[in-house]
Amino acid sequence: AQKVTQAQTEISVVEKEDVTLDCVYETRDTTYYLFWYKQPPSGELVFLIRRNSFDEQNEISGRYSWNFQKSTSSFNFTITASQVVDSAVYFCALSSSGSARQLTFGSGTQLTVLP
Amino acid sequence: DGGITQSPKYLFRKEGQNVTLSCEQNLNHDAMYWYRQDPGQGLRLIYYSQIVNDFQKGDIAEGYSVSREKKESFPLTVTSAQKNPTAFYLCASSDRVVSYNEQFFGPGTRLTVL
Numbered sequence: 001a002q003k004v005t006q007a008q009t010e011i012s013v014v015e016k017e018d019v020t021l022d023c024v025y026e027t028r029d030t031t032y033y034l035f036w037y038k039q040p041p042s043g044e045l046v047f048l049i050r051r052n053s054f055d056e057q058n059e060i061s062g063r064y065s066w067n068f069q070k071s072t073s074s075f076n077f078t079i080t081a082s083q084v085v086d087s088a089v090y091f092c093a094l095s096s097s098g099s100a101r102q103l104t105f106g107s108g109t110q111l112t113v114l115p
Numbered sequence: 116d117g118g119i120t121q122s123p124k125y126l127f128r129k130e131g132q133n134v135t136l137s138c139e140q141n142l143n144h145d146a147m148y149w150y151r152q153d154p155g156q157g158l159r160l161i162y163y164s165q166i167v168n169d170f171q172k173g174d175i176a177e178g179y180s181v182s183r184e185k186k187e188s189f190p191l192t193v194t195s196a197q198k199n200p201t202a203f204y205l206c207a208s209s210d211r212v213v214s215y216n217e218q219f220f221g222p223g224t225r226l227t228v229l
Contacts, residue, residue, distance in 0.1 A: 043222055
């Protein structure tokens with residue numbers, strides 16, 4: 001069985017602050033994929049990033065960055081200089097062959113960025 | 116524009132009635148999925164289909180049924196056997212059912228049982 005834990009249920013920050021969303025995962029597979037999705041108030045999930053288990057390089061995309069550490073089974077997401085439009089629910093998800101290649105989602109973190 | 120459409124956006128149902136949620140995609144994806152989302156929770160998989168005329172149960176299939184007669188369509192029926200159907204339902208698709216493929220999501224249908 002695999003599991004994704006997002007311990008932060010809700011986070012509030014003031015605009016321009018940096019914020020990190022935590023994601024811890026469990027799997028017995030050696031090959032797996034980690035994902036982050038954003039769910040704005042409209043409800044549709046938007047794909048942000050995919051990372052495979054063999055690539056521990058951190059990734060930066062504009063104000064977004066991701067820190068993947070296999071040693072701690074974590075795949076954290078940082079937003080630099082947050083903006084009000086970043087307010088959304090963010091989901092971390094895991095997929096592997098051991099789970100019939102299905103996505104297992106964390107419970108999500110509600111991020112509110114205040115002006 | 117390529118994407119996934121779900122209809123209706125809001126749906127109200129009386130207890131004891133079956134209701135069907137529509138999901139259509141024009142991405143030419145082989146795989147399609149239905150998820151249920153409850154407040155404060157992540158998404159849970161109801162059913163998925165890898166190819167036309169084939170589908171598999173997910174983690175919470177009881178009280179739901181699906182069909183896949185066309186590649187672009189994957190409707191979900193919420194039956195009266197589903198004890199707590201009020202939730203937000205999301206449909207998704209991906210190129211194939213493989214670990215590395217990201218899934219693309221529709222805008223969702225919010226079902227309320229009165």
